Amino acid sequence: MENAFKEKRDLIFAFKELRLQGMETEEEPIKEVPEGLFIKCKYCGESYTKDELQNNLYLCPHCSHHEPIGAYKRLEMVLDKDSFKEINKDMHSNDPLNFPGYQKKLQKQEEKCGIKEALVTGTGTIDGIKTAIGVMDSRFLMASMSAALGEKLTLLIELAEKEHLPLIIFTASGGARMQEGIFSLMQMVKTAQAIKRFSDSGGLYIAYLTHPTTGGVSASFATLGDITLAEPDALIGFAGQRVIEQTIGQKLPQGFQLAEYLQEHGFVDHIVSRKEMKKTLSLLLRLHQGGQEK
Amino acid sequence: MIEIEKKIEAIEQELAELKTAEDSEYKKVRERQLINNKEELMQAMKKLSPTDKVAVARHKDRPNVSEYIEEMFEEFFELKGDHYFGEDESILGGLAFFHGIPVTVIGQKKGKTLEENLRCNFGMPNPEGYRKALRLMKQAEKFKRPIITLIDTPGAYPGIDAEARGQSEAIARNLAEMSALEVPIIAVIIGEGNSGGALALAVANSVLMLENSIYCILSPEGFASILWKDASRSKEACEIMKLTAQDLLGFGMIDAIIPEPLGGAHRDKKAAIKAAEAVIYQELEKYRALSAAELREQRYHKFRSMGQ
Ligand SMILES: [Zn+2]
Numbered sequence: 129m130e131n132a133f134k135e136k137r138d139l140i141f142a143f144k145e146l147r148l149q150g151m152e153t154e155e156e157p158i159k160e161v162p163e164g165l166f167i168k169c170k171y172c173g174e175s176y177t178k179d180e181l182q183n184n185l186y187l188c189p190h191c192s193h194h195e196p197i198g199a200y201k202r203l204e205m206v207l208d209k210d211s212f213k214e215i216n217k218d219m220h221s222n223d224p225l226n227f228p229g230y231q232k233k234l235q236k237q238e239e240k241c242g243i244k245e246a247l248v249t250g251t252g253t254i255d256g257i258k259t260a261i262g263v264m265d266s267r268f269l270m271a272s273m274s275a276a277l278g279e280k281l282t283l284l285i286e287l288a289e290k291e292h293l294p295l296i297i298f299t300a301s302g303g304a305r306m307q308e309g310i311f312s313l314m315q316m317v318k319t320a321q322a323i324k325r326f327s328d329s330g331g332l333y334i335a336y337l338t339h340p341t342t343g344g345v346s347a348s349f350a351t352l353g354d355i356t357l358a359e360p361d362a363l364i365g366f367a368g369q370r371v372i373e374q375t376i377g378q379k380l381p382q383g384f385q386l387a388e389y390l391q392e393h394g395f396v397d398h399i400v401s402r403k404e405m406k407k408t409l410s411l412l413l414r415l416h417q418g419g420q421e422k
Numbered sequence: 423m424i425e426i427e428k429k430i431e432a433i434e435q436e437l438a439e440l441k442t443a444e445d446s447e448y449k450k451v452r453e454r455q456l457i458n459n460k461e462e463l464m465q466a467m468k469k470l471s472p473t474d475k476v477a478v479a480r481h482k483d484r485p486n487v488s489e490y491i492e493e494m495f496e497e498f499f500e501l502k503g504d505h506y507f508g509e510d511e512s513i514l515g516g517l518a519f520f521h522g523i524p525v526t527v528i529g530q531k532k533g534k535t536l537e538e539n540l541r542c543n544f545g546m547p548n549p550e551g552y553r554k555a556l557r558l559m560k561q562a563e564k565f566k567r568p569i570i571t572l573i574d575t576p577g578a579y580p581g582i583d584a585e586a587r588g589q590s591e592a593i594a595r596n597l598a599e600m601s602a603l604e605v606p607i608i609a610v611i612i613g614e615g616n617s618g619g620a621l622a623l624a625v626a627n628s629v630l631m632l633e634n635s636i637y638c639i640l641s642p643e644g645f646a647s648i649l650w651k652d653a654s655r656s657k658e659a660c661e662i663m664k665l666t667a668q669d670l671l672g673f674g675m676i677d678a679i680i681p682e683p684l685g686g687a688h689r690d691k692k693a694a695i696k697a698a699e700a701v702i703y704q705e706l707e708k709y710r711a712l713s714a715a716e717l718r719e720q721r722y723h724k725f726r727s728m729g730q
Binding site for chain 1: 578579580581582584585586587588589590591593594595597598599601602617618621622625637638639640644645648649662663664665670673675722725726728729730
C-alpha cells in the first residue's frame with residue numbers, strides 16, 4: 129500500500145519536472161480550449177473535456193493534478209454564494225520607473241485576464257463567518273509583486289485589523305515585478321510589517337500557498353501566516369530553480385521546492401486539496417472563535 | 423576595475439616612464455598632454471555611469487565590513503551563530519562602542535581572499551545568517567542598544583540547503599520583526615545591496631547609501647536573464663534599473679548619500695570610512711532622541727508610504 133503511494137508520488141514528481149522548466153518566465157500562456165474538445169493532462173497523459181475539468185474544481189479527473197485557476201473562480205469556490213464584497217477593484221500599476229514597454233504589457237494583461245492587477249481583495253463569508261480575503265492570480269504577469277499589488281494587499285490587511293476580521297491570503301507569484309525595480313522590492317517590507325501589526329493585534333492570518341509561490345512574495349507575507357496551508361504540488365521557494373542549478377552546478381533533487389517538500393522540512397502545516405479547501409478554512413475559522421477574554 | 427581607472431593607471435605608468443627618460447621637447451609636450459588627459463579623466467570620475475558604479479560597488483578593494491568595524495568601532499566583540507542550527511560567516515555581528523555608545527553592529531561580508539570568499543560564501547547568507555542577525559537585533563532591543571547594519575551582498579544564497587531550511591521564512595521574519603523593534607536602526611549600503619538578501623537587514627529608521635553603492639531588486643545579470651533571457655545584456659540592465667544612490671534618493675527609498683573619495687571608496691579607504699562614520703553618527707543622534715514608540719512609527723510609516 130505504502131509502496132503504491134510512493135510510486136504514484138514519484139510519477140507525479142517526474143511529471144512535474146516538465147512544468148518547472150517553464151517557470152521563471154513572466155507569463156503563463158492561457159490556452160482557451162473549445163467546449164467539448166479533449167484536453168490531455170500534462171501530468172498523467174489522460175484526456176478530459178473542459179466540462180469535466182470545470183465540474184471537478186479544475187483538478188484533472190484522473191490524477192487530481194491542480195490546474196491553476198483565476199482569482200474570481202477561487203473566491204466562488206471558497207466563499208458563501210454572493211457574499212463577496214470587493215475592495216479597491218480599480219487599483220493598478222502606475223509604472224513608477226517609466227519602464228519601456230511596460231504600460232503596453234499591463235494593458236494586454238488586463239484585456240486578457242479581466243483584472244487590473246494580479247490580486248483580488250475584499251470580504252466575504254465562509255459558512256457564515258466573515259473574513260477578509262485576498263487571492264493572487266498567476267495568469268496576470270505571473271502575479272509578480274508590483275507596488276500596486278503591495279499597496280492593495282496592505283489595504284486589505286489594514287481593513288482586517290480595523291474590523292477585527294480573520295485574514296486569508298491565497299498566494300501565488302513568480303517573484304518581483306522586474307519593471308518596477310526597487311518599488312517592487314520595498315513591497316516586501318510594506319506587506320510583512322502590515323502582517324506583523326495585524327498579528328500583534330491578535331488577528332488570525334491563514335496563508336494558503338498555491339502554485340507558484342516564490343521570490344519576494346514567499347520571502348514576505350506568504351511565510352508569515354499563523355497557519356500555513358498549501359495546495360498539492362505547488363512550487364514554493366525563494367530562489368528560482370534555474371538560478372539554483374546554475375549556482376550549485378548540479379541537478380536538483382526530485383520534488384524539490386514542492387509543497388510536500390516544504391511540509392517535510394517543517395514550513396507547511398497542511399497540504400489541502402481544492403476539494404477540502406472550503407471545509408478546512410471553515411473549520412479553522414470556527415476554531416478561532418470565542419477565544420478566552422482577558 | 424572600471425574603464426576610467428584603467429586609463430588613468432596607463433597614464434600614470436607612462437608618466438613614470440617618461441620621468442626616467444632623457445629631457446627632450448617630446449617629453450615636455452607628452453607630459454603636458456598626459457597630465458591634461460588625466461585631469462579630464464578625473465573630472466569624468468565625478469559622473470560615473472550606473473554601469474561604472476556597479477563595477478565600483480563590487481571592487482575587490484572596496485572597504486568591507488571588517489574594515490569598517492576596525493576603523494569606526496571600538497572593542498568589537500563578535501557574537502556567533504543563530505543558536506538553532508549554525509554559524510554563517512557571511513554575516514558578521516557583535517557588540518561594540520560607537521562614539522562611546524554601546525551598539526549592535528551587523529554586516530555582510532564577501533571576503534577578500536579566495537579562502538575568505540569560500541568561508542563567507544561570497545557574501546550570500548544562508549537562513550542561519552539572517553536568524554543570527556535577528557537574534558542579535560532582538561538582544562539589542564532588550565538591552566536598548568541602537569543597531570547599525572552594513573550591507574554588502576550579491577543576494578541571499580540560492581542553494582538547496584538554504585531552501586530546505588527556509589530562506590524565504592528567514593528573510594520574511596527579519597522584515598516583520600525589524601519593523602517593530604524599539605531601538606534606532608541605521609542601515610548603510612556599503613557595496614552591493616541586492617534583493618531580499620539585502621533588504622532583510624535594511625528595515626531601518628535611516629537607510630544610507632555610499633555614493634557609488636547600488637541597491638536593487640536583484641543583480642543586473644539576474645535582471646537581464648529574467649526579463650530578456652540574456653544575462654549578457656547586464657550593462658543595459660544597469661542603465662535601466664535605477665539602482666544608483668542618486669536615483670534611489672530621488673524616489674525616497676533611502677534617506678541620505680554618503681560621499682566617496684573621487685573614483686570610489688577603494689581609492690582612499692580611510693577617507694571613505696570617515697565620511698560614513700560622520701553621517702552614521704549624525705543619523706544615530708537624530709534617532710536616539712526619539713522614544714521607542716516614535717522609532718517604530720517613523721520606521722513603519724516610511725516603508726508604508728513606498729509605492730503608495
Ligand atoms: Zn492528470
